[in-house]
Amino acid sequence: MIDTRLTARTGRSACGLALCLLAALAGCSSDGGVSYASVYEGIFGDEPPPTPVQAVAMMFDRDDADNRRKGLNWIAASPFGGEAEYLASYRLLADDPDPSVRAAAAHAIGEHGEVADAMLLAVMLGDDDALVRWQAADGLRKLHNPDAVEALLARLDEDIEEDADTRAATAMALGQYADRVVLGRLTGALEDRSFTVVNAAHGSLIQLTGHDAGLDPRAWSDWAATATDPFANQQPYTYKPYQPTRGWIDRNVTFWNNDDKDPQTPRGLSKADGE
Numbered sequence: 001m002i003d004t005r006l007t008a009r010t011g012r013s014a015c016g017l018a019l020c021l022l023a024a025l026a027g028c029s030s031d032g033g034v035s036y037a038s039v040y041e042g043i044f045g046d047e048p049p050p051t052p053v054q055a056v057a058m059m060f061d062r063d064d065a066d067n068r069r070k071g072l073n074w075i076a077a078s079p080f081g082g083e084a085e086y087l088a089s090y091r092l093l094a095d096d097p098d099p100s101v102r103a104a105a106a107h108a109i110g111e112h113g114e115v116a117d118a119m120l121l122a123v124m125l126g127d128d129d130a131l132v133r134w135q136a137a138d139g140l141r142k143l144h145n146p147d148a149v150e151a152l153l154a155r156l157d158e159d160i161e162e163d164a165d166t167r168a169a170t171a172m173a174l175g176q177y178a179d180r181v182v183l184g185r186l187t188g189a190l191e192d193r194s195f196t197v198v199n200a201a202h203g204s205l206i207q208l209t210g211h212d213a214g215l216d217p218r219a220w221s222d223w224a225a226t227a228t229d230p231f232a233n234q235q236p237y238t239y240k241p242y243q244p245t246r247g248w249i250d251r252n253v254t255f256w257n258n259d260d261k262d263p264q265t266p267r268g269l270s271k272a273d274g275e
Contacts, residue, residue, distance in 0.1 A: 050074060059089060065098035072101065076108035087112050096122055099129035106132055106165035118145035125151050125170075130163040137169035141176075141239045144268035151176050153185050156201075166193035171197055175204030176237035176266060181265020183208060183224055190217040205236045238263035 050058060050071070055078075055162075056073025060087055075081050090108040093101055106124050109117050121143065124136035132173035136153060140148055155161040155170045172187055174182050186208070198215060205220060206212050210233025212217040224230050240263055 037047060037193055048244045052078065052080075059093070065096070065101055067268050068093065068098065069101045072104045073266075076104070076111060081108070082112040087117075088115070091117070091120060094124060099127070099132050102127060102129065103131045103135045106135035106139055110135070110142045112220045113139070113143055113267075115143055115145050118143040118268070122151035125166075130166060133161070134163060136165045136167055137166050140173040141169065142264075144176055144237075144266040146177060148236050149174070149179065149182065153182070156185055156189055158192060164192075164196055167192065167194065168195045168200040169202050171200035172239075175207040176269060178180040178208055178234055179233040180224070180230070183230060184221075187217045187220040187224070188217055190220065207231060207237060212236055236265070236271060238265055244258060 002027050008101065017046050041107055049055075052075070055071045057072040058067040059075060061067035061071070066202060072090065074075065075086050080086065087109075090105045090112065094103050094109065106121060110257065111240075113121070118140055120135040121139045123138075125132050126137070133155065137152070140152060148265040152170050156167055156174070158167070161167050161170070167189070171186060174186060183205070186201045190198055190205075192198050192201070202215055209230050211223065211227075211230070213223050
């Protein structure tokens, strides 16, 4: 049974948006550029890619969450997946009743979203599902918005966030914010019970300060207490376009495993973005 959130709260919006997307696709030319099908060739094994029109229809299948997730993944990975109309659909599906769809939406928003979408991901950090929270935290590595820092700091706390992968992604995302509160909380994360989190916090501390006091939180605290400006040697913050994934995302969006891609700057952080 489909949750009432989709039928009552977003049903009309979804139908309207789907019609707009289908109309836009009908007017698209297939001449020139990268073909839709070629992007997926050899990626999903023997599964043939749907046409763009089919993918949009799947994305708004009210009765099948698996179809919604697959359609969303196909569109988000397409050459046109970052266009405004599709970004609007990712935002809508961020409230889907199925956690796998919400996780896919969080991933797509991280890949294609605007600076303001960081606040939607910040809200998704409080989702009941750990995979959704992890995808939201991972997406916040790619969007720079200081208003999201408070939500990120909360998810760095083991008493609040039980999932180590989410805490680690949160620690990585915080590496772009030169703030003494952030510095202190990352220092505290060096005592996390998960070494994955400790390693992520250590990397962000080095990124923020250009200094390496090792894994001892006391050494970091002593250094920060005597530093006039602990961020004087801050390193440029970048992220790799792909991070190792888990669960169904690893099986269904492995085309994001582009280890040869250069590191990128989060949207909103560079001067070109108005910062």
